Structures are given as C-alpha cells and as structure tokens.
Amino acid sequence: MLGLPKGSLEESTKNLFAKAGWKITSSSRSYKPSIDDPELDGRFVRAQEVSRYVEHGFFDCGLTGHDWILENESDVVEVCDLIYSKASVQKSRWVLCVPENSSVQKPEDLAGKRIATELLGTVKRYFAARNIPVLVEFSWGATEVKVPDLVDAIVDITETGSSLRANKLRIVDTLLVTNTKLIANKKSWANPAKRKKIETIALLLRGALEAGSKVGLKMNLPKAALDAVLKALPALRNPTISPLSSPDWVALETIIDESVVREIIPQLKALGAEGIVEYPLNKVVY
Numbered sequence: 036m037l038g039l040p041k042g043s044l045e046e047s048t049k050n051l052f053a054k055a056g057w058k059i060t061s062s063s064r065s066y067k068p069s070i071d072d073p074e075l076d077g078r079f080v081r082a083q084e085v086s087r088y089v090e091h092g093f094f095d096c097g098l099t100g101h102d103w104i105l106e107n108e109s110d111v112v113e114v115c116d117l118i119y120s121k122a123s124v125q126k127s128r129w130v131l132c133v134p135e136n137s138s139v140q141k142p143e144d145l146a147g148k149r150i151a152t153e154l155l156g157t158v159k160r161y162f163a164a165r166n167i168p169v170l171v172e173f174s175w176g177a178t179e180v181k182v183p184d185l186v187d188a189i190v191d192i193t194e195t196g197s198s199l200r201a202n203k204l205r206i207v208d209t210l211l212v213t214n215t216k217l218i219a220n221k222k223s224w225a226n227p228a229k230r231k232k233i234e235t236i237a238l239l240l241r242g243a244l245e246a247g248s249k250v251g252l253k254m255n256l257p258k259a260a261l262d263a264v265l266k267a268l269p270a271l272r273n274p275t276i277s278p279l280s281s282p283d284w285v286a287l288e289t290i291i292d293e294s295v296v297r298e299i300i301p302q303l304k305a306l307g308a309e310g311i312v313e314y315p316l317n318k319v320v321y
Contacts, residue, residue, distance in 0.1 A: 037077035037236075038085040038097025039068065044215065045079060047119055048098060054243035054317050055236075074232060083153075086111055086218060095223035096233045102129060102192070102213035106157050112219040115237045119215060119244060125194060129154055129211040132179075132204040133188045142208055145169055148187035151178055154211075158190045161210050179204060242318035250296055251314045253288040260307040261285060267302050269295060290319060 039048055039059070049059045057075070061068035066079045080088065085099035086109035096114065104111065118126060131150075133139045139148075146167050151174040152158045162169045174181065178191045179202040190210060193199055199206065217237050223229045256264055261276070264287065268274060274289035287308075291299065296313055303311060 036093065036095050037070070037075055038088055038094035038099070039077050039079045040082035040085060040098055040215075041066065041079040042081060044082060044098075044120065051117070051119060051240060051243055054246065055239035056318075083107075089218050089220050092220050092222060094220065095229050096217060096219040096236070098215055098217055100127075100213050101216055102127075102154060102157070102211055104216065104218065105211070106154055108156070109218075110221070112221055112224045114217040114219050114224075114233060115241060117215045117217055117240055117244060120194060126212050126214045127192050127194050128209050129157070129190055129192050129213065130199070130209050131188060131190050131207045132182070132199055133207055134183045135203045135205045137183070137187075137205070139188065139207060143167055145188055149185075150188045150190060151181050151186040152190035153178065154190060154192075157211065238320060239318060242320040245319040245321075246316035248293055249290050249316055249319055250293045251288065251290055251316055252296065252299075252311070253286065253314075254303060254308040254311040255279060255284055255286050256303075256306070256308040258283055258285055261287075263306050264303060264308060267299065267306065269299075290316070 039045070052059050058071040059068045059077070061079065068077055068079060070077055078094070082099045083103050083106070085094065085097040086104045086107045088094045089097045089111050090109045098117065104113070120127060131142060139145055142162070142165060146169065149170045149172065150158065151172050153174050153176075155171060155173050159171050162171070172186070174189070178189045179198060182189055182204065188207070189204075191199070192213070196206070217233075217240065219233050224233065265274070268289060269291055274287050277286045279286055300311055300313070
C-alpha cells in the first residue's frame with residue numbers, strides 16, 4: 036500500500052512514477068488511483084499526513100517531505116531522498132520572514148511577537164530551543180499576506196524566494212531545508228517481500244530522477260580521432276565503443292549531463308564525429 040502526496044506534488048509524482056515504469060491514473064476528485072502493477076495499491080492524501088499513515092501501518096511506504104516527517108515526529112524508515120517538487124529539482128527551505136522595512140534583524144527580536152505558519156510544531160520547537168517567547172499560530176494558507184497587519188512574522192516554505200520578494204518580505208533565518216523522501220513503515224521494512232518491493236521502487240524512482248538531468252549521445256567517428264574525442268567527452272562511465280563495417284571508423288555511445296551537450300556537440304563535430312544523435316533517457320541506474 037503506497038501513500039502518494041495529493042496537491043502540489045501530485046502531477047509531478049505521477050510523472051516521476053511514469054518515468055520509473057509505473058502508470059498511475061486518477062481523476063481530479065479521486066483519492067484512489069489505478070496503478071498498473073498488481074503488487075501495488077495506493078491512496079492520495081495530503082503530504083502533511085503521509086508520514087503518520089505510514090507510521091501507523093495503513094501505508095507500507097509513501098512519499099512525503101522531510102519537513103512533515105519532522106513536524107509529525109513520525110517514527111519511520113527513511114528509504115531514500117527524492118529531490119523534486121512541483122516546479123524544480125532543488126531542495127526547499129522553511130524560512131522566518133518579516134516585512135522588508137521591519138526593525139527585526141534576528142530571531143530574538145521577535146520576543147513577545149506573533150508568528151503565523153503551517154509548520155506549527157517545528158516552529159514552536161525552534162523558538163523554545165532558543166528560549167524566545169513568541170505566540171505561534173496556525174496558518175491555513177496565503178501566509179505571505181498576513182504580515183504586517185495580522186502577524187509580526189511568518190515561517191513559510193520557499194524554493195527560489197521569488198514569492199517572498201514579490202510580497203516585500205525579508206528572510207531572517209532558515210529553520211529547515213527539506214525535500215521529498217520515500218519512507219517505509221518499520222514492520223513493512225522488516226518483511227522481506229515488502230522490503231524488496233520498496234527497494235525496487237526506490238531504485239527506479241532514483242534512476243528516473245537521475246535521468247532528468249542527463250541525455251544519451253551516440254556518434255560515428257574515425258579511429259584516428261578517438262583519443263581526442265575521449266579527452267573532450269565528459270562521460271558518466273567509460274563510453275561504449277563498437278567497430279563499424281569500415282575498419283577505420285568506430286561508433287561511440289555515452290551518457291552525459293544535458294547542460295554540457297550544447298557545448299560539446301560543436302567540439303565533437305570539429306574533431307570529425309558524424310551522425311551525432313542526442314536522445315532522452317527515462318532512467319539511469321548506477
């Protein structure tokens with residue numbers, strides 16, 4: 036039984052599973068998806084709740100943020116990191132923010148003040164650990180617009196900081212860096228059959244994420260140019276080299292970071308490579 040995050044992560048999670056080899060389909064109002072694997076069943080629930088249901092055993096495993104595992108103080112197995120979100124493949128931060136023109140420069144300056152956040156328990160523990168007396172209230176959303184009229188500061192999640200800047204907010208401190216994780220129930224993890232399935236899911240999801248930043252590249256080139264091409268080519272491992280019908284030519288295939296392709300292809304062409312083909316990847320498993 037698999038716990039899947041409903042809401043902002045839903046579509047990106049379904050896309051990730053599709054690249055990993057599982058087709059998950061559901062209607063916009065359905066919480067029970069169809070998965071093309073007879074060994075898997077699942078439910079969509081809010082990411083905030085997944086770790087609790089995994090800990091209690093309703094889910095054998097699930098995907099949720101590191102932040103919600105800490106917030107719920109869930110006792111689960113953290114199987115692997117899966118760094119992706121609705122809009123990017125970078126980690127997010129929960130940050131303490133005040134209006135740009137606020138006199139607050141450090142957390143201690145908020146003593147006696149009111150703070151709004153969705154991450155209620157974590158924020159209370161943060162200030163308690165520093166012996167800073169504050170009033171922390173739960174925010175149901177649109178947290179950025181509550182300062183300075185309703186509260187003195189907020190703790191909210193950000194990836195790029197663009198929303199904070201748009202609302203004229205300034206970061207005072209970072210409480211937590213978070214990303215999506217695959218987690219497992221402890222009893223399920225101790226079950227050999229379930230653990231094997233969970234490890235397979237982890238392997239293929241990681242492979243799908245790894246493939247997102249890489250491409251395959253293959254080409255034909257003269258043997259005389261092989262050494263020069265190998266020096267120019269940043270490969271994941273040693274590239275595959277195969278003979279062609281012409282004894283003076285070889286075929287070369289490799290995997291490289293997509294970000295360097297636009298720089299490397301002109302170099303390869305100048306070194307004598309021909310028939311250069313770039314292709315996307317679904318999974319890269321180390």
